[in-house]
Amino acid sequence: MTDVPLVSASEPPEASKPSEASEASGKGLDTRLVVDRGSFHLDVTLTAAPGDVVALLGPNGAGKTTALRALAGLTPLSTGGHLRLDGADLDRTPPESRPVGVVFQDYLLFPHLTALDNVAFGPRCQGVPKAEARAQAAAWLDRMGLADHAGAKPRRLSGGQAQRVAVARALATHPRLLLLDEPLAALDARTRLDVRAQLRRHLADFEAVAVLVTHDPLDAMVLADRLVVIEDGRVVQDGTPSDIARHPRTDYIAQLVGLNLYKGRAEGHTVHLEAVDDLQAGPAITTITTTEDLTGPVFVAFPPSAVTLYRDRPTGSSARNLWQCEVGGLETHGDQIRADLTGELPLAADLTTVAAAELDLHQGAPVWATVKAAQTHAYPA
Template sequence: MSLRAHLVVERPAFRLDAELDVPDGEVVALLGPNGAGKTTALRGLAGLTPLSGGRIVLDGAEVHHLPPEHRRIGVVFQDYLLFPHLTALDNVAFGPRCQGVGRAAARRIAAGLLERVGLADFAGVRPGRLSGGQAQRVALARALAVRPRLLLLDEPLAALDAHTRLEIRSELRRHLAGFDGATILVTHDPLDAMVLADRLVVVENGAVVQTGAPAEIARRPRTDYVARLVGLNLYRGEADGTHVTVGDVRLSSAERLKGPAFVAFPPSAVALYRTRPDGSPRNLWKAVIDGIERHGDNVRVHLDGPIPLAADVTPSAAADLDLVPGQEVWAAVKATETHAYPA
């Protein structure tokens, strides 16, 4: 492992207690709601927020007692924080100069990194004349210029518009793939995390609640926050064979389990009816429409009933059903798209 960290930060109304292990070459995304402790963890690793306890081991050496400039850590801040009075070249050369590298050598290092990120022609340009995407790449080059063993990125795409974000996301993935140290990315955007990271670590209320590959997290969420993040209805209940009992509802699932279990299904697996449908759908109950909103190309209907859930229907189906808040409907969930797994 390049990084082994146990981060404890105590404040009057908040406590972060999280462990992070990141091997060389891996990109880990820290995900979580606002106030979960993501940025606190990042600042603790960088030495910008003092730890109340725990330790940080980088390449086998303890670094938590060292000042930030001695930790071999590169940081890309959300707003990039480039020096406005310096050119792109001198911004990137700043780190090596602080490490004692001569001016000419530092500028050679900076020129090579600007070429690597596709900005060789902008070496003499100051930050005020750079686009958001260009500034982000200069900030990345500056972080890499100190030859870090740990790279920290705090919402690196948040300041970009949607079109630029799409382009820079793919470029950033390529640059991170070429970095041989450990990388930790803080983001609240699930798409950024899924595209950029090899592994996700989900933090809620100062603690790690789930970790795993993006596909595994998306398939088997373990908290309401993660379920909302990946767009699933999630419940915890008691499994008995191919059924999971959640409160007063007995849900049929595609898996056979026994004992405490999570059960999840996408909003697209929910069908709505004005009257009880013919046949005998296995997962069927009455619900009341709590709210309706546009969701991509569909309409998302929020339902209150024995269990709260979200259903996605087409605009034409919503019009045919004449759906309005407060209306009572029948909700049916396809058992083949309802998946259960141990809690």
């Protein structure tokens, strides 16, 4: 991407969240991003009303960055694509003339300018007189809690401070579309926690459309109102964070939200699993008992914490689901140990360090895995 922020003149944001009438009038984002780049084809439809924060998620190579560049005008759309913002067609509008602000992954602040002049750069490009632009920039820095750093150049700012300057620089142009490219990726864990909370507050006050590209599910869950998951250049799931966390529809999403996910056919409370390449599915004869009474194609999900492991076949367990497995690998997962199991049903199980030691778990160790029906969740595929 270019090292010059995208700025342009635009009307200031409206003072309230959008009504149904405003959405009907064409305000907000309406786009179909079609991009052909050799063997890769992106075809993603996005709509968002003013005030919406949409997160684009997906594995490496899914097309997130291509989608962001297309929204910014840095990558042209192919035949069949369109980009409308507040009812205006931007397909042929050059990037520097679009009402779009961008916060880049590495911020790309001008190293020779102070924090104040970095933020004032956008308004100055819009024709705002220097003194007024600097006054606006000072107000933005004060809002970001950076008034005492107005005279500092980027090299003297911490990562969190530089990130906030970059956000202020993007917002100072009053964009109608704000694009954030992995805005927290360059921060350490402690700074990321603080800046994430601050960014959430600023996005809550932003009254145009914001699109966030991230690989971090926590960033997406905390910052976005809606998640759009892309795989292989296509949207595979679109919904609120809670909907997607509860009803993942691909293995990537299940891993993202920390669930074991399987696909099969339900006959009442019994789900017969299918062997599907892109899902964690075992042999067709494997079944899972659920509390839901369903018929037809379904997904079944449960968290690794719902799995209980035994070295010998349990005799007194009340769990309705029991599978013979083998430890394929062990790794630290937060303050617990995650065991990746193979066998009758490939799955992940979380247990404490003490439990792992008492079970003498190691790669290749045979185990029995149980899950109570009440801890599974089945839903139509």
